[in-house]
Every structure is written in structure tokens, then in C-alpha cells.
Amino acid sequence: MGSKQKFKLNLNWIVKEEKDQISLNSPYGEKKKYTPSKHLLEFLIIKSCINQPKSLKLITQDIQNVLNVSQKEVENKISELLKAKIFSYNTTSGNTFSTNELDRYKWQLEFFTSFESLKNSKYDIQNNLKNSHIAIIGIGGQGSIIAQILVAMGIGKLTIVDGDTIERSNLTRQLAYNDSDIGKYKVEVLKSRLKLQNPYTKITPMRQYVTSKKDFMDIINGKDFVILCADKPLVKLGRWLNKVALSERIPYLGVSGNWIGPICIPFKTPCFECVLSHQINKDKDFEKYLKTLEKLKEIPRPSFGVRPILSGTLMALQVIKYLTKVMDVEILEGRFRVNIDLTTEFEKIKLDNNCKACGNTK
Ligand SMILES: [Zn+2]
Numbered sequence: 342m343g344s345k346q347k348f349k350l351n352l353n354w355i356v357k358e359e360k361d362q363i364s365l366n367s368p369y370g371e372k373k374k375y376t377p378s379k380h381l382l383e384f385l386i387i388k389s390c391i392n393q394p395k396s397l398k399l400i401t402q403d404i405q406n407v408l409n410v411s412q413k414e415v416e417n418k419i420s421e422l423l424k425a426k427i428f429s430y431n432t433t434s435g436n437t438f439s440t441n442e443l444d445r446y447k448w449q450l451e452f453f454t455s456f457e458s459l460k461n462s463k464y465d466i467q468n469n470l471k472n473s474h475i476a477i478i479g480i481g482g483q484g485s486i487i488a489q490i491l492v493a494m495g496i497g498k499l500t501i502v503d504g505d506t507i508e509r510s511n512l513t514r515q516l517a518y519n520d521s522d523i524g525k526y527k528v529e530v531l532k533s534r535l536k537l538q539n540p541y542t543k544i545t546p547m548r549q550y551v552t553s554k555k556d557f558m559d560i561i562n563g564k565d566f567v568i569l570c571a572d573k574p575l576v577k578l579g580r581w582l583n584k585v586a587l588s589e590r591i592p593y594l595g596v597s598g599n600w601i602g603p604i605c606i607p608f609k610t611p612c613f614e615c616v617l618s619h620q621i622n623k624d625k626d627f628e629k630y631l632k633t634l635e636k637l638k639e640i641p642r643p644s645f646g647v648r649p650i651l652s653g654t655l656m657a658l659q660v661i662k663y664l665t666k667v668m669d670v671e672i673l674e675g676r677f678r679v680n681i682d683l684t685t686e687f688e689k690i691k692l693d694n695n696c697k698a699c700g701n702t703k
Contacts, residue, residue, distance in 0.1 A: 517531050611674060
């Protein structure tokens with residue numbers, strides 16, 4: 342703990358202070374009670390910073406007036422209170438944000454206080470988003486929603502890739518576009534919408550289709566994370582990205598059919614080829630089906646508007662959690678799909694040691 346570091350009660354708690362008792366109530370119904378007879382040190386620490394954030398040194402001085410205790414003991418107890426989300430940091434470390442940004446991200450930063458630790462302040466966590474450069478390939482139903490969410494939450498740089506123009510039949514699910522956009526290029530329209538949404542994100546449009554590994558190489562170069570929402574050419578696209586992402590060690594999230602994930606962290610979590618082997622092991626006919634798919638130019642895609650919006654939102658959730666570096670990600674070793682009856686299916690997938698793309702026994 343640095344000497345300038347200040348601590349405060351977490352904003353989530355509603356505090357009631359009585360002579361011999363401090364009660365904390367959260368809006369979610371959680372209750373905590375501290376009394377001098379049962380929790381003397383906690384009681385004194387909380388009492389000391391009930392009205393203003395204080396440093397470890399000041400808290401210790403307050404307590405030493407009434408109790409014989411070392412600074413180390415106070416420090417340990419504060420660590421426990423931080424872990425239990427009773428306390429949070431009142432820190433400006435990592436705060437490189439403008440007043441406007443602090444205002445914009447105010448409640449998100451408060452949310453991040455629950456994930457603060459000695460190493461990471463809420464500003465550091467927000468900075469992990471700000472310092473990320475993400476590429477989204479395919480900005481239709483899922484991709485455009487993901488882009489809107491990432492930009493709203495404060496991703497620093499976003500590259501969007503698509504060669505399509507907006508069609509009237511897109512409008513049931515691609516909420517970023519409207520009737521007056523029909524015939525315009527998706528990347529151009531989305532760029533202008535996203536700039537209005539959050540001027541602090543730098544948007545780079547790439548008006549093109551991905552037709553080779555070389556295209557992927559150009560797109561993913563310098564990115565921290567890649568999201569693949571396009572699906573043509575079928576199967577090949579996933580294979581190309583997989584190969585290039587593994588060679589460049591860039592993590593990515595892909596979709597195959599209705600299944601989403603896993604997030605492939607090269608050589609740590611299952612890659613696209615691991616997923617295909619998993620599917621073939623489950624279903625012997627899948628290999629034949631894959632070969633047929635690869636020959637097809639297109640498959641008809643009936644679409645129920647809310648479904649890509651829902652699955653895109655869940656994809657954004659997983660990507661954001663991954664980028665914060667402090668939150669658990671559910672699809673590092675598994676994939677999911679969303680059904681319209683409010684259920685999601687989850688399937689565990691293991692890294693395949695014999696995988697021809699990422700396995701260690703090539
Ligand atoms: Zn693999």
C-alpha cells in the first residue's frame with residue numbers, strides 16, 4: 342500500500358452510524374454490522390473513514406489514539422475490507438482521463454471499484470479498455486451491436502471491416518442503420534454513428550471483404566483482439582483467421598454456425614481447429630458436412646431480429662470482461678449459443694494437444 346493511497350467506504354453501502362454500532366446495507370439486501378465488542382478493529386477503521394477518504398497512516402493514527410495496534414495490523418485488516426468490497430480505493434493512480442471522460446464513465450468506474458485490488462484501481466481497469474485496439478470483421482447483426490457496445494463503454498481504438506452496403510432486409514436486426522442508409526457502405530455509416538456515440542474512440546473503417554490469409558494479416562496487424570462476425574467464405578474464413586492469429590499471437594473470438602466461442606488465446610485456449618475436431622468427435626458426419634459447406638457460396642440464413650442482438654450483446658460482454666483483465670471470462674474453454682426461449686447452451690471444449698494448428702505434437 343502506497344503512503345499516499347487513500348481508502349473509503351464503497352459507495353454501494355448505505356451507512357448508519359450509532360454509538361456502538363455501524364450498520365451497512367447494500368441496495369441488493371446485503372447487511373453488515375460492526376460492533377466494538379465483536380469487531381473492534383474493523384469498527385474503528387470504518388469509523389475513521391466514514392466521512393472522508395483517508396490514508397493508511399491517518400487511519401492508523403486515529404486508531405492508535407484508542408487502541409494499541411501496529412500499522413501492519415491495520416493494513417492487513419484494510420486488505421480484508423477491500424477484498425470483501427466493504428472498502429474501495431480513493432485513488433487517482435492511473436487517472437489520465439479528462440473531466441468529460443470521468444463524467445461519461447462515472448457509473449462504470451463505480452462499478453469497477455468492485456474489481457479493484459492493490460495492483461489495479463478502477464482507472465487502471467477503464468484504461469485497459471481505453472488502451473485496447475479491437476478489430477471487428479463483419480458489421481451486420483452481431484458485429485454492429487458489438488461495435489456499439491464496445492465504443493459506448495470506452496474502447497480506445499476500433500477497426501471495422503466490411504464490404505457490404507446496407508440493404509432494407511438488414512433493418513430488422515442491425516439497429517445502427519436506418520431507412521435513409523440503404524445502399525450506403527456499412528463501414529461508412531457505422532463510423533459516423535459510432536463517432537457520435539463516443540468521440541473518445543478512434544474508428545478506422547476498412548471497406549473490403551476478407552478473401553485471403555493475407556487480408557487477415559493486414560487487418561489484425563497491431564490489434565489487441567479480433568472479433569470475427571463475418572462467415573463468407575464459409576469455414577475457410579475461420580481457418581484463415583485461426584492460422585494468422587496463431588502465428589501473430591493475437592487473441593480472437595469467432596462464431597461457427599450458431600455457436601459462439603471459445604475466445605482463442607493462442608496456444609492457451611482451444612483454437613478454431615480444436616473446435617472442429619471436437620465437433621467431428623461428437624458427430625462423424627460433421628466432416629462430410631464441413632466439406633459440403635466449404636463448396637457452398639452461401640447458405641440461406643433465416644433470422645429472428647432479436648437473436649443476433651442478444652448473442653452480439655453476450656459476445657460483447659465476454660470481450661469486455663476479457664479486456665478489463667480483472668474479470669472472469671466464461672468462454673475461454675467453451676462455447677455457447679443463445680436460444681429464443683431465454684436459455685443459453687454452454688459446451689465445454691478442451692485444448693486439443695494433437696491439434697494440427699495449435700497442438701504441441703505436430
Ligand atoms: Zn487448436
